[in-house]
Amino acid sequence: MPFSSLQDRPxxxxxxxxxxxxxxxxxxxxxxxAGFLIELGTSVSHLTGDVSKVAVEFAQGTHRVVELAMNLLVATLSFLLGATMAGYAIHHPSLEISRPYGRAVMVIGVCMLIAHAVLSAFPLAAIGVASFACGFQNALATHYRGMILRTTHITGLLTDLGTNLGMTMRGHDIARWKILIPLFLVLSFFLGSALGAVLVIRLHAPFLLVVASLYVAGGLSWSIYKHWFSPKMR
Known part of the structure; x- marks a missing residue:
């Protein structure tokens, strides 16, 4: 007997x-x-720090300012394009399990695979493709029951976590999941960053190939689950 739809579960x-x-x-x-930060000194999942870095390099008049500014420009435009494509493809900001997230995650994996293929010869292109993937991911589902969801950076998550903890201390009745979700996402970002550092620094492994494989495997697994075990979710 197939499993019931997730939408009907508690x-x-x-x-x-x-x-x-x-x-x-x-x-x-x-x-x-983390891999991009170590290899190229550029972030692809969030851009705030890179904006400050370029501003500092510009003020100091260093020779790297042009390179860093170009990296930032490509990453910014690519991230924006990825978010735009997610808005077009998913066309709803709230998380709905019935939407094609499995295929979307596989697309992210393919982008990371392309970034891996061009990283050595065309690092700027790798930054662009990976930033596109992160922008696409970050915009897949931006709201869940009123909470803003972000999966490529943690500043907003820490804000939500701190706000909800403070309101709980004040005596407000805050649902447990409003604390657990940002807490676990922040911990996941730290652990993922640690893995990226280990892959590059200690193991000298192709970090993007590892990431791409996991994205594709995860997206494929979710799509198969929806198709075979939860037909009402299709």
Whole structure:
């Protein structure tokens, strides 16, 4: 007998799926970002630090300012394009399990595979493709039951976590998942960053190939699950 649709299951189980999927995506984007930081000195999953870095280099008049500015420009435009494509393909900001997230995650994996293929010969192109993938991922589902979801950076997550903790201390009745989701996503980003560093520094492994494989495997697994075990979700 096939499993019932996730949409008909208790909200608590739905929260478990959101936490698991969000943590997996956050973990992988952090792994890719750490690898790019080590290899090229550029972030692909978030851009705030790179903006400050370029501004500092410009003020100091260093010779790297042009290179860093070009990296930032490519990453910014690519991230924006990825988010735009996610908005077009998914066309809804709220998380809905019935949407084609499995195929979307496989697309992210293919992008990371392309970035791996061009990283050595065309690093700027690799930055662009990986930033596109991260922008696409970050915009897949931006809201869940009123909470803003982000899976490529943690500043907003820390804000939500701190706000909800403070309100809890104040005596407000804050749902447990509003604390657990940002907490687990932040921890996932840290662990993913650690993995990226280990892959590059200690193992000298192709970090993007590892990340791409996990994205594709995860997206394919979710698509198969939806198709064979939860037909109502299609």
């Amino acid at each position: 909200k608590r189980e739905m929260e478990h799926w959101v936490i698991a999927g969000g943590c997996a995506l956050t973990f992988l984007s952090a792994t890719a970002n």
